[in-house]
Amino acid sequence: MTDSDQILTVTPRVTPSGPYVLDVVGELDHHTAHFLSEAVNEAPFDDQGVILDLSGLTYCDSTGITVLITAHQKSQAAGSPLVLAGVNPDQMRVLQVVGLDQVFTFRPGGAAT
Numbered sequence: 001m002t003d004s005d006q007i008l009t010v011t012p013r014v015t016p017s018g019p020y021v022l023d024v025v026g027e028l029d030h031h032t033a034h035f036l037s038e039a040v041n042e043a044p045f046d047d048q049g050v051i052l053d054l055s056g057l058t059y060c061d062s063t064g065i066t067v068l069i070t071a072h073q074k075s076q077a078a079g080s081p082l083v084l085a086g087v088n089p090d091q092m093r094v095l096q097v098v099g100l101d102q103v104f105t106f107r108p109g110g111a112a113t
Contacts, residue, residue, distance in 0.1 A: 007027070007032070008024070008025070008026035008027055008028055008035050009023075009024075009026055009035070010024050010036050010038075020046075020048065020050045021051045021053055021111045022050065022051070022052050022053065023110075023111070024054050024056060025057070026056070026057070026059075027057075027058055027060075028059065028060045028067070029061040029063055030061065030063040033064055036064070040070065040071045040074060041074075045075050045078035045082075047079075049081030049082060050071070050075060050080065050082050052068070052085065053086050053110050053111035054084055054091065055086025055088075055110040056086075057086075057087075057088070057091065060091055060094070068100070069100070069103075072104060082104070082105065083105045083107050084104050085106070085107040085108075085110055086110040086111065
């Protein structure tokens with residue numbers, strides 16, 4: 001596996017009158033999960049909420065799912081909405097199998113605001 005196979009970018013996008021958006025692009029796995037963890041830790045979980053735009057996510061393993069659960073726990077503790085946007089059908093199936101479709105709020109498509 002080359003370094004390019006393990007690339008993940010997380011780009012914060014502040015919207016003036018809406019939620020804080022984290023655009024996640026690439027593979028979310030045990031090699032790259034720390035990028036999303038750091039971005040989640042820095043996100044302002046406030047009354048506007050946070051959107052994780054996963055429309056550019058190409059792969060997510062169990063470590064990545066753990067980061068998503070941690071983001072959910074942080075949002076719950078802060079009383080801030082968290083939305084997963086743009087989850088592809090394969091990733092949604094995995095979330096359904098482990099029961100997380102009952103935990104997260106989803107938005108079809110990306111987080112364009």
